[in-house]
Amino acid sequence: MSNNDTLKDAGLKVTHPRSEILDILQANPEMHLSADEIHNKLVDNKQSIGLATVYRVLTQLEIAGLIQKNQFSDNQSSYEIKKQHHDHLICTKCGKIIEFMNDDLEKLQEKISDKYQFRLDSHVMTLFGVCKNGSCQNE
Numbered sequence: 001m002s003n004n005d006t007l008k009d010a011g012l013k014v015t016h017p018r019s020e021i022l023d024i025l026q027a028n029p030e031m032h033l034s035a036d037e038i039h040n041k042l043v044d045n046k047q048s049i050g051l052a053t054v055y056r057v058l059t060q061l062e063i064a065g066l067i068q069k070n071q072f073s074d075n076q077s078s079y080e081i082k083k084q085h086h087d088h089l090i091c092t093k094c095g096k097i098i099e100f101m102n103d104d105l106e107k108l109q110e111k112i113s114d115k116y117q118f119r120l121d122s123h124v125m126t127l128f129g130v131c132k133n134g135s136c137q138n139e
């Protein structure tokens with residue numbers, strides 16, 4: 001499916017900025033990009049789309065359920081194309097982000113919610129540490 005169809009299916013009018021930004025995130029499904037990084041890629045692709053527009057479009061795409069916004073640090077959000085639910089491991093040395101999904105962990109969260117008669121809608125699980133990369137762990 002072309003990303004223009006994806007936009008239409010999500011009820012969004014196809015505009016050049018929406019199409020270009022969705023394209024970048026679709027082309028890099030494993031990446032978690034900040035608005036600045038997305039903007040830089042647009043500049044690399046010779047697209048004159050301002051940073052304010054990037055922010056506005058990202059919010060629209062997020063509300064439409066096409067992308068996921070992550071808050072891995074206080075001062076910056078990162079965006080990824082919406083895919084199956086997963087959680088993240090983040091290396092605080094090099095910034096590497098590893099995606100994982102663990103059924104036991106998912107079930108455990110439901111069990112905890114049940115115990116408190118809490119209706120679980122969603123969760124955010126982000127583990128911070130140091131990745132296996134030697135230069136990260138040796139410091």
Ligand SMILES: [Zn+2]
Binds near residue numbers: 092133
């Ligand atoms: Zn690392």
Ligand SMILES: [Zn+2]
Binds near residue numbers: 032080086099
């Ligand atoms: Zn992710």
